[in-house]
Amino acid sequence: MTLELQGIGVSRGIAIGKAHILFHNQPDIREYLIPEFSIEQELDRLRDAIEEARQQLKAIRNHIPANAPADVSSFIDTHILMLNDSSLTKVPLEMIQSRRCNAEWALQLQRDALINVFNEMDDPYLRTRRDDVDHVVNRIHRILTDQDTADHEIADGRLKGHIIIAEDLTPADTVLMQHQGIAAFVTEHGGATSHTTILARSLGIPAIVGVESIRRYIQDNEPLIIDGETGVLIAGADETTTREYQQRRADFAAHISSLSRYKSQPTKTQDGKSITLLANAELPDDLSTISNAGAQGIGLYRTEFLYMNRVAPPEEEEQLAAYRDVVEGMNNQPVTIRTFDLGADKTVDGGRKLTQTVVTNPALGLRAIRLCLNQPNMFRTQLRAILRASAYGKIKIMFPMIAALPELLQAQSLLEQCKQELDKEGLAYDRQIETGAMVEIPSSAICAEMFAQHVDFLSIGTNDLIQYTLAVDRIDDTVNYLYDPLHPAVLRLIHMTLEAGKKYDIPVSMCGEMAGDPRYIRLLLAMGLEHFSMHPNALLEVKQVINETNLSSLPDNTLQIMNMATPFEADVLLEQINA
Numbered sequence: 303m304t305l306e307l308q309g310i311g312v313s314r315g316i317a318i319g320k321a322h323i324l325f326h327n328q329p330d331i332r333e334y335l336i337p338e339f340s341i342e343q344e345l346d347r348l349r350d351a352i353e354e355a356r357q358q359l360k361a362i363r364n365h366i367p368a369n370a371p372a373d374v375s376s377f378i379d380t381h382i383l384m385l386n387d388s389s390l391t392k393v394p395l396e397m398i399q400s401r402r403c404n405a406e407w408a409l410q411l412q413r414d415a416l417i418n419v420f421n422e423m424d425d426p427y428l429r430t431r432r433d434d435v436d437h438v439v440n441r442i443h444r445i446l447t448d449q450d451t452a453d454h455e456i457a458d459g460r461l462k463g464h465i466i467i468a469e470d471l472t473p474a475d476t477v478l479m480q481h482q483g484i485a486a487f488v489t490e491h492g493g494a495t496s497h498t499t500i501l502a503r504s505l506g507i508p509a510i511v512g513v514e515s516i517r518r519y520i521q522d523n524e525p526l527i528i529d530g531e532t533g534v535l536i537a538g539a540d541e542t543t544t545r546e547y548q549q550r551r552a553d554f555a556a557h558i559s560s561l562s563r564y565k566s567q568p569t570k571t572q573d574g575k576s577i578t579l580l581a582n583a584e585l586p587d588d589l590s591t592i593s594n595a596g597a598q599g600i601g602l603y604r605t606e607f608l609y610m611n612r613v614a615p616p617e618e619e620e621q622l623a624a625y626r627d628v629v630e631g632m633n634n635q636p637v638t639i640r641t642f643d644l645g646a647d648k649t650v651d652g653g654r655k656l657t658q659t660v661v662t663n664p665a666l667g668l669r670a671i672r673l674c675l676n677q678p679n680m681f682r683t684q685l686r687a688i689l690r691a692s693a694y695g696k697i698k699i700m701f702p703m704i705a706a707l708p709e710l711l712q713a714q715s716l717l718e719q720c721k722q723e724l725d726k727e728g729l730a731y732d733r734q735i736e737t738g739a740m741v742e743i744p745s746s747a748i749c750a751e752m753f754a755q756h757v758d759f760l761s762i763g764t765n766d767l768i769q770y771t772l773a774v775d776r777i778d779d780t781v782n783y784l785y786d787p788l789h790p791a792v793l794r795l796i797h798m799t800l801e802a803g804k805k806y807d808i809p810v811s812m813c814g815e816m817a818g819d820p821r822y823i824r825l826l827l828a829m830g831l832e833h834f835s836m837h838p839n840a841l842l843e844v845k846q847v848i849n850e851t852n853l854s855s856l857p858d859n860t861l862q863i864m865n866m867a868t869p870f871e872a873d874v875l876l877e878q879i880n881a
């Protein structure tokens with residue numbers, strides 16, 4: 303029987319493969335009394351489970367592919383080390399003896415005690431360590447209760463070619479699974495501009511989110527077809543449907559390769575306006591895709607991926623090496639490095655955001671520049687590394703999520719301090735290095751004129767700008783229908799920012815997902831946007847739209863879209879603009 307499910311298509315492409323279901327649910331742990339004569343046996347049960355967990359982790363460690371980021375190993379090493387710690391190995395054994403309780407319960411009590419200690423720590427970085435405790439305890443619990451471990455961590459190639467079905471995935475999961483060659487993923491939760499889906503698009507992994515209760519309908523190894531554009535998932539497809547999708551997959555591949563003819567062409571509208579196309583980079587591996595797409599530089603280098611799947615933040619030398627690789631790999635083209643935008647859905651250690659909710663509204667909390675300024679030492683390490691890398695090529699520094707001018711000034715003052723330190727140490731950097739601010743909060747768009755006087759450039763981050771303007775959590779599929787780039791409030795804020803750039807004669811780019819969506823390109827051109835930064839897979843398609851556009855023949859009422867009262871009216875006008 304064929305089953306068709308509909309979700310939100312967030313990363314284009316057709317995948318045909320077998321399902322692999324991930325369960326992250328916590329096992330149900332209950333207490334029961336152990337008779338005196340079975341205590342020794344219960345102690346052995348726990349010792350054996352800990353040993354088994356250790357062996358599992360070592361096996362994972364030994365099968366990490368050579369091209370996986372180094373951080374993946376340190377992430378696993380931490381878990382192995384925790385299994386040697388007496389707080390996990392000795393204390394629960396004592397509890398079994400003193401309380402005569404079962405091994406699962408003793409472990410659970412010790413887990414709760416450790417988590418409480420971590421929760422009370424002021425240091426947000428250390429607080430995230432409790433996710434490690436959870437992961438390790440969860441693994442032992444699963445062994446004790448005979449359940450499968452969450453094997454997205456297993457880097458042994460078993461997921462190759464599979465379509466991953468999960469409740470949700472973190473960006474860190476996605477990086478790990480991409481190294482195992484998954485064909486696609488489908489999740490119950492998530493939004494079109496969550497960091498996980500942005501990553502999927504840049505890695506070219508077809509993906510669907512928001513398919514409610516999917517894990518109830520699909521079985522492990524069931525053959526599936528997914529269309530990452532329309533959001534359709536088909537299980538048990540008949541031969542005709544399978545052939546149809548095979549054909550569509552081939553057509554899609556042909557379409558992508560036909561775009562290569564644009565690679566060497568300049569980006570210019572039919573009436574001669576030159577446009578700059580830049581790439582967004584998430585991972586070091588992106589460099590080859592970026593150069594294949596013919597980008598004129600990197601408009602957004604998301605450094606937070608350097609901080610994921612590991613315990614301690616990267617040191618200055620490690621960051622310097624990473625930034626230097628990027629800037630040298632770009633052969634003198636400019637690279638805009640964004641200081642770390644950690645927090646919200648990007649946890650520092652790749653921990654599961656679902657298991658521990660720290661604050662009620664993480665997107666409104668200690669994130670991005672707020673975290674940078676809250677952790678000045680970690681921030682300065684990064685600033686020093688970026689500055690030092692600027693001696694090897696053209697680098698610009700960009701501060702994320704600026705809401706108020708003092709944040710920007712404080713960040714710039716820390717940067718000045720770092721420059722003075724480097725001067726004293728005799729270390730080279732680009733003295734003309736440019737700084738910019740991201741406009742992704744309504745306050746900064748409304749006050750863009752104020753910010754424009756203090757920076758060399760502005761960059762509009764529409765993913766967050768839409769989220770914060772419309773109060774729609776970008777990772778919450780239940781309110782996804784309200785996430786609208788064409789909302790007049792969003793368009794007016796974009797327009798205000800572009801006007802501020804013009805008035806103070808500084809470039810304004812856009813690096814949110816809107817800049818890489820062919821549907822919005824003509825509208826953005828008409829609004830005056832000249833610098834677009836997007837995931838490299840979108841670049842040639844966007845170039846095609848630009849090169850086929852004649853600005854003088856766009857409808858006279860194009861900018862009236864900022865006054866459209868309903869999404870329907872805005873869509874109708876957008877269709878005329880794109881006709």
Ligand code: PEP
Pocket residue numbers: 500602604643742762763764765766767813814815
């Ligand atoms: C944005 O918010 O549009 C943006 C580019 O930043 P990120 O998606 O990393 O939050």
Ligand code: MG
Pocket residue numbers: 702742763765766
């Ligand atoms: Mg953002």
